[in-house]
Amino acid sequence: MLAITNKKHTNGLDYLDIETDLCKARIFLQGAQIDYFQPKGKPPLLWVSSADDYQPGNGIRGGIPICWPWFGMHPNPDFPQHGIARTRIWTLASIEMRAQQLELRFELALDEQDKRFWPHDSRVSVLFSLGDSLSVSLNNHNTGNRPISLTQALHSYFPIGDIHQLRASGFSGAKYIEFGAGPYPQEDDTVTFERETDRVYTDLGEVQWLHTPNGTIEVAREHSHSAVLWNPWIAKSQRLSRFNPDDYLGMVCLEAANVLDDGLTLAPGESHSLITHIRWWESH
Numbered sequence: 001m002l003a004i005t006n007k008k009h010t011n012g013l014d015y016l017d018i019e020t021d022l023c024k025a026r027i028f029l030q031g032a033q034i035d036y037f038q039p040k041g042k043p044p045l046l047w048v049s050s051a052d053d054y055q056p057g058n059g060i061r062g063g064i065p066i067c068w069p070w071f072g073m074h075p076n077p078d079f080p081q082h083g084i085a086r087t088r089i090w091t092l093a094s095i096e097m098r099a100q101q102l103e104l105r106f107e108l109a110l111d112e113q114d115k116r117f118w119p120h121d122s123r124v125s126v127l128f129s130l131g132d133s134l135s136v137s138l139n140n141h142n143t144g145n146r147p148i149s150l151t152q153a154l155h156s157y158f159p160i161g162d163i164h165q166l167r168a169s170g171f172s173g174a175k176y177i178e179f180g181a182g183p184y185p186q187e188d189d190t191v192t193f194e195r196e197t198d199r200v201y202t203d204l205g206e207v208q209w210l211h212t213p214n215g216t217i218e219v220a221r222e223h224s225h226s227a228v229l230w231n232p233w234i235a236k237s238q239r240l241s242r243f244n245p246d247d248y249l250g251m252v253c254l255e256a257a258n259v260l261d262d263g264l265t266l267a268p269g270e271s272h273s274l275i276t277h278i279r280w281w282e283s284h
């Protein structure tokens, strides 16, 4: 089966409700933000805060916000954190079925206002590939005649059941910066959570795993040596917008990125795709 329905949230945001033989998904045009993905017969793979009321103009607190064309704070303090893409309306450009994977491509056309933030000749698009796993590819192409530099992330929120029982693995050999300090070498392969965690990893291997009480989520990356691992813990949860004070107990963000020395510089005519693959891991 294949059903793709255009719907409007009560607060006005347009989204696509999607069902295939292999999964159910929901993608908002604002931010090209997927906030729901569930392979059939398995639990959902993305987390969203019940405090989010899906207001136009705000990124949704969950799913996969797209941070582009910068990650984190911009040197100009008047520019929004994590770039502009997550609050802009994207256009659905194509729908294709390949084998049993449904592919949906969205494009972002920047207007004159946006050019204040990003005065470059470039094209950005995102391709979702939906099957019994989820792949997201954020594609940049330099259409101008000067090099352009950017940072970006697929800011994925995962449902992890209980932060006190979560073990995140696949981190050995990397290094990280946290709260402006570091880089620290990551000696253990596994990370556990006992406090606010906000690490920007570099030199990171291609696959990490989130071992939760409900199963293991595998998060793989292509064309990326960096990722962000984030849980706001108690105090920051109380300050965060569209977030319940105890939400930190049930989520973690593991974000495929191109940041720090893994940031991009694209020569004229050059393209790049940041890709993440997300699935419930099954041992064979």
Ligand SMILES: O=P(O)(O)OC[C@H]1O[C@@H](O)[C@H](O)[C@@H](O)[C@@H]1O
Pocket: 059, 081, 082, 155, 198, 199, 228, 230, 240, 241, 253, 255
């Ligand atoms: O509240 P925002 O802008 O969605 O950001 C959420 C978090 O995003 C993470 O990626 C950052 O590392 C955190 O420092 C930040 O708090």
